[in-house]
Amino acid sequence: MCLLVSACxxxxxxxxxxxxxxxxxxxxxxxxxxxxxxxxxxxxxGQAVCTDFESGASAQEVGDRIPxxxxxxxxxxxxxxxxxxxxxxxxxxxxxxxLGQ
Numbered sequence: 001m002c003l004l005v006s007a008c009x010x011x012x013x014x015x016x017x018x019x020x021x022x023x024x025x026x027x028x029x030x031x032x033x034x035x036x037x038x039x040x041x042x043x044x045x046g047q048a049v050c051t052d053f054e055s056g057a058s059a060q061e062v063g064d065r066i067p068x069x070x071x072x073x074x075x076x077x078x079x080x081x082x083x084x085x086x087x088x089x090x091x092x093x094x095x096x097x098x099l100g101q
Contacts, residue, residue, distance in 0.1 A: 022046050022090035029082035036073060045070055045083050050092035059098050060085070 023039050026046075033042070048069045052062040062084060067074050075083065088095045 006077050016017060018090050019043055022086050025086035028084050029086065030079040033075070033079050033082070035042055037070075037075070041070075042083060046087035046091050049087035050095070053088070053095040053098055 023042060026033060026042055027053055029039050045066060048066065049062055052065055057065065063080060066083070085099060096099075
């Protein structure tokens with residue numbers, strides 16, 4: 001899967017690098033995810049994960065909320081976990097402890 005940051009709407013170089021690192025990590029953990037989600041859709045989900053953590057949600061609450069944002073078809077649990085893990089690794093690392101990382 002080839003994910004280009006320019007196609008994902010990254011604006012600044014730090015943001016673009018974070019976005020690309022997020023997409024690469026998701027792809028590495030869930031190689032099949034590109035068959036049903038685009039890079040921009042994944043970035044939106046990753047950003048939603050960070051927003052939920054910012055609002056004080058627990059990991060369980062975030063996992064329960066993501067299906068409300070993502071549309072259909074729903075991500076399999078392992079792929080959802082990959083998105084959450086990559087989001088805290090790359091987009092909002094201050095929440096790594098919430099996932100026990």
